[in-house]
Amino acid sequence: MSLFDPASSRWGHLVEPGVSLWQQGKERHELISRQVVVLPLAEGDRIDILDVEGAQTCYLCFVDQSGRPDPAGLDQSSGEPAPVTLDWNDLSEKLDPAARARLGAFGRRSATPALALFHGPLAPHRHYGFVANRPGTCLIVAPTPEMTVTGDHAPATVELLITRRSPRETLWGKPPEPLADPLQDIHVPHSSAVEYEVRAGEFIQIIDLSGRQCSDFQGLTLRGLDKGRELEIDHTTTRSLNGNAYPGPGLHSKFFNVDQEPMFEVIRDTVGRHDTFGLACFARFYEEMGYPGHINCTDNMNAALERYQVGPRVGWEAVNFFFNSRAEHDNSLSFDEAWSRPGDYVLLRALTDCVCVSTSCPNDLDPANGWNPTDIQVRTYSEKQVFSKSVAIRMTPDSSPKLTRDSAFHPRTSEIAKEFTDMAGVWLPASYRNHGAIAEYHACREGVMMMDMSSLRKFEVTGPDAEALLNLALTRNVAKLSVGQVAYSAMCHETGGMIDDGTLFRLGQDLFRWVCAEDYCGVWLRELAEKNNFKAWVKSSTEVLANMAVQGPMSRDTLRKVIWTRDNETPLDGLDCFRFSVARLGGFDGAPLVVSRTGYSGELGYEIFCHPKHAVELWDAVADAGAPFGITPCGFDALEMIRIEAGLVMSHAEFDGSVDPFEAGIGFTVPLKSKSADFVGRTALEARKQNGRVCLVGLELAGNEVPTHGDKVYAGRAEIGVITSATRSPILNKTIALCRLDKIHAQAGTGVEVGKLDGYQKRLKAKVAGYPFFDPERRRMRA
Numbered sequence: 176m177s178l179f180d181p182a183s184s185r186w187g188h189l190v191e192p193g194v195s196l197w198q199q200g201k202e203r204h205e206l207i208s209r210q211v212v213v214l215p216l217a218e219g220d221r222i223d224i225l226d227v228e229g230a231q232t233c234y235l236c237f238v239d240q241s242g243r244p245d246p247a248g249l250d251q252s253s254g255e256p257a258p259v260t261l262d263w264n265d266l267s268e269k270l271d272p273a274a275r276a277r278l279g280a281f282g283r284r285s286a287t288p289a290l291a292l293f294h295g296p297l298a299p300h301r302h303y304g305f306v307a308n309r310p311g312t313c314l315i316v317a318p319t320p321e322m323t324v325t326g327d328h329a330p331a332t333v334e335l336l337i338t339r340r341s342p343r344e345t346l347w348g349k350p351p352e353p354l355a356d357p358l359q360d361i362h363v364p365h366s367s368a369v370e371y372e373v374r375a376g377e378f379i380q381i382i383d384l385s386g387r388q389c390s391d392f393q394g395l396t397l398r399g400l401d402k403g404r405e406l407e408i409d410h411t412t413t414r415s416l417n418g419n420a421y422p423g424p425g426l427h428s429k430f431f432n433v434d435q436e437p438m439f440e441v442i443r444d445t446v447g448r449h450d451t452f453g454l455a456c457f458a459r460f461y462e463e464m465g466y467p468g469h470i471n472c473t474d475n476m477n478a479a480l481e482r483y484q485v486g487p488r489v490g491w492e493a494v495n496f497f498f499n500s501r502a503e504h505d506n507s508l509s510f511d512e513a514w515s516r517p518g519d520y521v522l523l524r525a526l527t528d529c530v531c532v533s534t535s536c537p538n539d540l541d542p543a544n545g546w547n548p549t550d551i552q553v554r555t556y557s558e559k560q561v562f563s564k565s566v567a568i569r570m571t572p573d574s575s576p577k578l579t580r581d582s583a584f585h586p587r588t589s590e591i592a593k594e595f596t597d598m599a600g601v602w603l604p605a606s607y608r609n610h611g612a613i614a615e616y617h618a619c620r621e622g623v624m625m626m627d628m629s630s631l632r633k634f635e636v637t638g639p640d641a642e643a644l645l646n647l648a649l650t651r652n653v654a655k656l657s658v659g660q661v662a663y664s665a666m667c668h669e670t671g672g673m674i675d676d677g678t679l680f681r682l683g684q685d686l687f688r689w690v691c692a693e694d695y696c697g698v699w700l701r702e703l704a705e706k707n708n709f710k711a712w713v714k715s716s717t718e719v720l721a722n723m724a725v726q727g728p729m730s731r732d733t734l735r736k737v738i739w740t741r742d743n744e745t746p747l748d749g750l751d752c753f754r755f756s757v758a759r760l761g762g763f764d765g766a767p768l769v770v771s772r773t774g775y776s777g778e779l780g781y782e783i784f785c786h787p788k789h790a791v792e793l794w795d796a797v798a799d800a801g802a803p804f805g806i807t808p809c810g811f812d813a814l815e816m817i818r819i820e821a822g823l824v825m826s827h828a829e830f831d832g833s834v835d836p837f838e839a840g841i842g843f844t845v846p847l848k849s850k851s852a853d854f855v856g857r858t859a860l861e862a863r864k865q866n867g868r869v870c871l872v873g874l875e876l877a878g879n880e881v882p883t884h885g886d887k888v889y890a891g892r893a894e895i896g897v898i899t900s901a902t903r904s905p906i907l908n909k910t911i912a913l914c915r916l917d918k919i920h921a922q923a924g925t926g927v928e929v930g931k932l933d934g935y936q937k938r939l940k941a942k943v944a945g946y947p948f949f950d951p952e953r954r955r956m957r958a
Contacts, residue, residue, distance in 0.1 A: 200342030205575050206233070208319045208330040211274040216307040219340030221252070224292060224315070224333060227701065229299030230712045231331035233292040234261055236314045237307075242281065246288045248311045254303030256290035263287065269318030281314065293333075299705065299712065322719045324767045324784055325682050325757060329635035329714035348385040350552045351518045354562065357554040363390070365548040366537030368475035370483070372397070373525040376558025378442065381533055382520040383497050384552055387513040387545035389536040391455035391472045391493035394438055394529040395485065405485055406432040408439070410452045410492055425566055426521070427451060430494065438529060443522035445567035445576045448514045450500040456538055457490040464540060472534040479532050493534075496521050498543060512542040519576070522562060568600045570694040582629035583721035583790030587798075588808065596811055598630035599692065604810040616816050616905055618807035619776055620949075623727035625797050626809040628775075628782065633716045634697050636687040640709035645679065645687055648703055650836060650860070652850040656681045659745065661753040661771055665844045666696060671835040671859035674699060675826055676844070678773055680755060688716070692826050703855070721790040725797060726780030728955065729804040734781055736800040737761055738770055750781075752957055760789070760796055768793070775814065777821025777950055779958045816902045819913060822873065822946035828884055829871060829899045829913060835863050838915060840871030840946075869896065872921050873946035876910040876929065876939050879903065887930045888914055889938070895920050898929060904948060911948050912941070 206212045208231055216222065216237075224233070235256070239245040246258070262285050267275055281287075292303050315335065320328045353360070358377065363369045365388070373379060373394075381390055399406035408430045414420070416435065417427045426441045426449055455476060461469035477487040497519070500510040535551040538544055556562075565579035579597050582588070592604035593611070604627065606612050618624040636645060646653040651664035658681050666674045677691030689696060700713040725734055731747065737760060738747045744756040747770065755771035766789035774780030785793050798806060822840070824830060830839035837845070837860070845860055876882070881901050888896035896916035904911050912929075920927060923945055928938040945951060 200339040202337040202339075203575075204335040204337070206315055206317050206333040206335060208317050208328075209269065209271045209274060209321075211270065211277050211314065211316045212335060213277065214313045214315070214335070214337060216311055216313055216337070217340065218307055218309050221304065221306045221338040221340075222313060223336040223338070224303045224305075225336070226293045226301050226331070226333050227299065228331045228712045228714050229293070229301060230714060231317050231319065231333055232294050233315055233317050233333055234259070234266075234289045235292055235305075236261070236287055236289040237311050238281070238314065239309070239311045244287050244289075245309075245311055246290075248307060248309050249305040249313075250308050252304040252306055254292070254301070256292050256303060257294055259289055259291045261287045261289045266316065266318045269320055270316065274316070278314070278316075299701070321786065322716055324720070324769050324786060326635040326637065326686055326688060326716065329637075329716045330719060331712075331714050348517060348549065350382065350384065353554055353556075354380060354522070355556050355560045357556055359553070359555040361533075361553040363533055363535045363551040363553060365535045365550050366470050366475075368472065368479040368532055368534040369553065370479040370530060370532045371553065371555065372530050373528070373555055374558070375525055375527050377525050378556040378558075378560060378562060379439075379523040379525065379531065380520050380554040380556070381496055381523075382518065382552040382554070383446075383513075383515040384517065385549035386515055386517040386519065387497070388515070388549045388551060389498040389513060389538070389543055390496045390551045391476070391491070391534040391536065392496055392531065393455075393476065393491060393493045394525075394531040395480075395483070396432065396436070396438065397528040397530060399432075400483060400485070400530070406434060406436070408492065408494060409433045414452065429526070437526045440524045440526055441521065442524050442562050443520070443565050443578065445519045445578070446497060446513075446515045446521070447566060447568075448499050449521075450495040450498040450510070453493070453495050453498065453500065454490040455493040455495070455534065456536060459489075461540070466540065470537045472536055475534055475537075476532050480530070483530055510541075510543060512545050516576075519567075564602075566597060568694075571698060580718075582627050583787035584627045584629065584723065584794050586791050587794045588627055591808060592810070594810075598811065599632070599694070601630040603627050603630055604808070606810040606812045607808045610807055612810065612812035612816065613905055615807055615809040615813035618805065619727045619778055619809060619813065619817055620906055621728065623725065623729040623733050623801050623804050623806045624809035624813075625794070625801065625806055626724040626726070626814065628722050628724050630692075631717075631722060632691050632694055632696060633720045633722075633784075634689045634691075634700065635714045635716050636689060636700065636711060637685060637714075638709070638711035639685055640704070640711040641685045641687050644700065644704050644707070644709045644711045644713075645689070646852055647707065647854055648700055649679065650845045650850075650854060650856070651679070652846060652852070653679065653687075654852070658683060659754055659756065661755055661773055663753070663844060665836040665839075665841060666691070666699070667835065667856035667860065668832060669856055669859060670832075671856045671863045672832040673826075673830045673834055673836060673839060674832065676824065676830070676839075676841060678753075678771075680769075680771065719787065720784050721787045721793075722782055722784045723793065723797070724774055724776075724780060724782050725801075726774045726776040726778050726809075728779055728958070729801070729806075730778070730780050733797065733801040733804055733806060734770070734783075737796045738768070739763065739765060747781075760785075760793055766792055774956075775823055776817045777823065777947055777953060778955050780956070815900075816904065819900050819902045819911060820904055820907070820947065820949040822913070822948065824871070824913075825900065829915070834915070835860060835867070837864050837867050838869050838871065840913070868917060869915050870918050870921055871899070871946075872914050872916045873944040873948055874898075874912040874914045874927070874929070874941040875944045875948075876901075876912060876941040878939065879910060880939055881910055882912055882929045882931070882939060887934050888916060888941075889928045889930050889934065890920055892935075894934070895927065907948060911944075913946065916943070
């Protein structure tokens with residue numbers, strides 16, 4: 176199937192979302208502003224280039240196999256590129272250092288023939304197509320200046336689709352570039368197993384070359400084998416020490432043997448779903464399906480370990496990487512095709528000297544390997560290498576994976592953080608050493624706290640139809656928003672269910688910034704713009720805008736020392752709630768900032784946005800200014816208590832795609848009477864407001880036990896609601912919860928019960944209460 180339809184000027188959709196393209200001889204790559212992509216092409220290969228947002232000029236250079244520019248090596252099939260001569264030195268300031276390094280010696284040439292793509296008038300979904308008439312390499316660069324805090328030069332995305340003349344020549348199914356110089360590079364053909372040794376501290380990368388292929392992994396300590404003991408990864412011990420009853424997305428942090436000795440640590444996982452408690456496939460599994468003699472992983476592992484005199488097993492325990500199994504509601508086990516895509520991998524670190532065995536599973540009788548066993552690659556790396564700990568997320572099933580990254584404030588937070596948590600693909604502190612969640616909480620309520628909020632998604636929405644696009648996408652009346660004002664709004668599906676909530680900044684007549692928690696908001700906005708022929712651009716600025724929160728009664732006194740504004744901007748002391756100013760750090764020549772009177776605490780507070788290169792400077796300045804007031808860094812454990820007390824909702828807790836703003840407790844963001852313009856979900860929301868059955872309420876619980884998200888709420892035997900969030904309030908000295916409850920029982924003071932265990936054998940007494948629980952009139956926020 177073709178993924179590009181020239182008639183509609185857009186990519187087509189995959190028949191099965193998430194299914195890899197390699198079997199069709201197609202590859203999809205992404206090029207982000209200030210980056211470079213280098214792609215080898217064979218004769219007859221086609222490359223299609225699509226500017227998603229319509230705001231990124233690119234340059235394409237084709238070089239022959241000897242590395243010389245070869246403009247005639249590509250035949251143009253669509254689009255009208257402009258021939259240019261590039262001086263790569265002139266582009267150096269518009270490329271990131273990593274991109275310049277990737278160009279190598281080629282990037283130092285002063286005059287290179289190239290093609291300028293997406294030049295002239297800007298428009299989304301412009302497309303170019305080329306076919307290679309001889310082997311060579313395409314270099315495609317996307318130069319642009321660094322983004323400013325006001326959104327100029329926001330990063331854009333260019334999609335590249337390679338269609339190979341010979342599907343077998345696709346890059347998928349071939350080993351990707353190594354993470355570093357490997358000590359061992361081992362190919363594991365499908366339906367086989369390979370053993371290898373690693374030393375303590377060395378890294379093991381297990382790669383799914385073609386996607387949806389299971390790989391069993393096991394290791395035995397060499398020290399144990401020397402003593403005649405077979406100490407391998409033990410599932411029961413690992414499960415008990417990690418406190419996990421059954422695997423979910425991601426992996427255990429460590430794997431242990433029966434002596435409770437740690438053997439391996441998980442460093443990276445680009446898949447997010449594996450089964451870590453099953454046996455490797457074994458002979459009886461196939462025999463009882465009617466396939467006696469079928470090759471199996473257990474026999475392959477026995478053969479691979481024979482030279483170490485390891486006793487054969489009838490069924491080997493193994494870590495089943497890339498195997499997608501789950502426990503159903505009736506406690507049965509089931510599985511489906513793996514989540515892994517071509518090139519996905521798991522990176523482990525050996526914590527002791529081991530002999531390891533990795534398989535490529537031969538099961539071709541069910542979906543476990545997508546019905547088609549393929550190969551696995553194993554690489555090992557020196558203990559001297561440094562690899563960041565990370566997992567990967569994909570914005571959509573077909574997006575490239577993005578590894579968890581450190582925020583721009585990490586050089587400071589890593590020095591004092593007690594524990595980090597993955598917040599939407601960014602490592603952020605859960606709590607800090609020498610403080611802890613309770614102390615951090617009290618700093619916000621009584622003094623001032625500072626918090627890294629860089630996981631928030633930022634989208635720059637610009638163009639003459641930007642206001643119209645956002646007025647259609649958001650429930651709030653964007654047309655009433657003044658420059659310098661911020662509006663809190665919901666974004667909904669046509670059904671009325673929420674995509675996300677967020678804050679909208681109006682930076683200019685046609686310049687907006689949408690700050691939210693969900694990456695999909697950008698996809699949704701672009702789809703709306705295309706569907707309605709709006710001349711508007713939606714570009715993600717998440718990774719080029721660091722942001723921190725400074726909250727608490729002393730936040731204004733703290734920031735007054737470091738925030739400088741021009742005469743035509745509102746000074747810090749004059750900022751009202753939901754207003755912002757373009758400012759500087761310290762003075763006229765200081766780092767540029769955007770400071771808003773917003774927050775997620777219910778306290779007087781501010782949020783500050785800056786370029787990542789100024790993040791450490793900003794952190795230090797705020798920390799110094801707040802020192803006399805006892806400023807404390809705050810993590811997400813404390814924030815959870817703070818936001819529940821303040822009655823502030825959170826995605827995947829108070830709302831999801833099935834819950835509307837009225838049910839989520841933010842019906843005030845849907846001004847059906849004062850906003851006459853249509854917006855997505857309006858018709859559904861009008862009906863749901865009229866006929867809604869549930870609403871968000873507060874609960875005060877007797878006793879100290881804290882319910883969990885998803886616990887059912889009862890009136891006698893009748894199920895009448897569900898807990899969305901709960902905490903123990905330090906300042907109120909009581910257990911509180913937010914609850915989505917049947918309106919019949921939502922009157923303040925009504926007694927209800929929260930069900931534990933099976934919902935009936937244990938009940939927690941509670942009564943309906945108003946929220947916010949703390950400062951219900953929000954006087955502190957307005958101070």
